[in-house]
Amino acid sequence: MSTAIIGFGKVGQALAHAFARKNIEVTVASRQPAEALAPQARAIGPTVTAKPLRDALAADTIILAVPFGEHREIAKALPSWKGKTIIDAMNSLAPLEEQDGLLSSAFVAKAFTGARLVKGFNHLIAATLAADPIVEGGHRVVFLSSDDEDAVAPVATLAKQLGFAPIKLGKLDEGGALIHARGRIWGPLIFQDVFKKEP
Numbered sequence: 001m002s003t004a005i006i007g008f009g010k011v012g013q014a015l016a017h018a019f020a021r022k023n024i025e026v027t028v029a030s031r032q033p034a035e036a037l038a039p040q041a042r043a044i045g046p047t048v049t050a051k052p053l054r055d056a057l058a059a060d061t062i063i064l065a066v067p068f069g070e071h072r073e074i075a076k077a078l079p080s081w082k083g084k085t086i087i088d089a090m091n092s093l094a095p096l097e098e099q100d101g102l103l104s105s106a107f108v109a110k111a112f113t114g115a116r117l118v119k120g121f122n123h124l125i126a127a128t129l130a131a132d133p134i135v136e137g138g139h140r141v142v143f144l145s146s147d148d149e150d151a152v153a154p155v156a157t158l159a160k161q162l163g164f165a166p167i168k169l170g171k172l173d174e175g176g177a178l179i180h181a182r183g184r185i186w187g188p189l190i191f192q193d194v195f196k197k198e199p
Helices: 010-021 034-044 068-075 104-111 125-128 149-161 175-179
Strands: 004-005 026-029 048-050 063-066 083-089 115-117 137-144 166-170 195-197
Touching: 004 010, 010 026, 010 034, 010 048, 010 125, 026 034, 026 083, 034 048, 063 149, 068 104, 083 104, 083 149, 104 115, 115 149, 137 149, 149 166, 166 195
Parallel strands: 004 026, 004 063, 026 048, 063 083, 083 115, 137 166
Antiparallel strands: 137 195
């Protein structure tokens, strides 16, 4: 399974560090040309490769780490997203009425026609996300939510490979609401740095 991180700001770079720490290959891309990202990608680790956006979108799994307002432009880059998994690591401060009354991930899912969407990796600040997730015998928790249960399992597997402890929260508008911002109100699990001890 190939993975690309779209967006190479603080969150995108934090996630790239997580991949590099475990020597897992990942492609990174943004609106900037690949040559502009390449030095920072190389500095993070040899498994992190900067590519043009269109090439990066060939990956099976796409982690969206762009500012929320840019996701629709990314969605236009392919005519269909069928067969791809989108991990929504973004947070939106837009009022719900600007998102058709939907939570942000449900709104994002509408733009990526045919994709399987999982909300995840969004509740931690970038510096925490970039840090080693294994501390004192425990693993840092990442919360995952999706309306497609089959899509969650491979994302949970990826999270484990990166050293995190995935916890499934169910559907986007149920448990997933705990990791969504609603307008300017943050879900109660956002910013919660939680660890799961090994049994």
